[in-house]
Amino acid sequence: MNKNYFIFIILLFLSNNTNGQAVRNVTTENFKKLNWLIGTWYQANTKPGYSAHERWEEISPYEHHGFGITLQGKDTVFIEKLRILIKENDIYYVADVPENQKLAYFKLIEITDSGFVCENPNHDFPKKISYQLDGEKLKAQISGDGKAIDYLFERKWF
Numbered sequence: 001m002n003k004n005y006f007i008f009i010i011l012l013f014l015s016n017n018t019n020g021q022a023v024r025n026v027t028t029e030n031f032k033k034l035n036w037l038i039g040t041w042y043q044a045n046t047k048p049g050y051s052a053h054e055r056w057e058e059i060s061p062y063e064h065h066g067f068g069i070t071l072q073g074k075d076t077v078f079i080e081k082l083r084i085l086i087k088e089n090d091i092y093y094v095a096d097v098p099e100n101q102k103l104a105y106f107k108l109i110e111i112t113d114s115g116f117v118c119e120n121p122n123h124d125f126p127k128k129i130s131y132q133l134d135g136e137k138l139k140a141q142i143s144g145d146g147k148a149i150d151y152l153f154e155r156k157w158f
Helices: 003-037
Strands: 039-043 050-060 063-072 075-087 089-097 104-112 115-119 126-132 135-145 147-155
Touching: 003 063, 003 075, 003 147, 039 075, 050 075, 063 115, 063 126, 089 115
Parallel strands: none
Antiparallel strands: 039 050, 039 147, 050 063, 063 075, 075 089, 089 104, 104 115, 115 126, 126 135, 135 147
């Protein structure tokens, strides 16, 4: 084997390995920006007679679990299981809702210290999910195909 070829292969391997580590570091740092979501958020804009909330907890530095629940009086009328996780060097918002036969993955496309946007253009509805923090208030929006639904939450500390 040519010595120069061997050196090129070693350098290429090191370059790819370093780049992969840089991607993982950026992904992990971005994931940390989501820690503000941890806690319980009570929906402020429910229909009369209904109440709803989302609760998020940190499972690991790479995964948060959440659930959303809607009640009519004392009766549970809707439950969704939620996750935000790092998978294959990307961050995904994952929704498990009764209407879907399988999990719906939404890839993170935008992140700041106080919000994020995820999308899955192949999903029926929603195609986009966004969360935006404003102090102790949170606006979550699901959208797609020309329509949008806003959910307004307030953090409650106990």
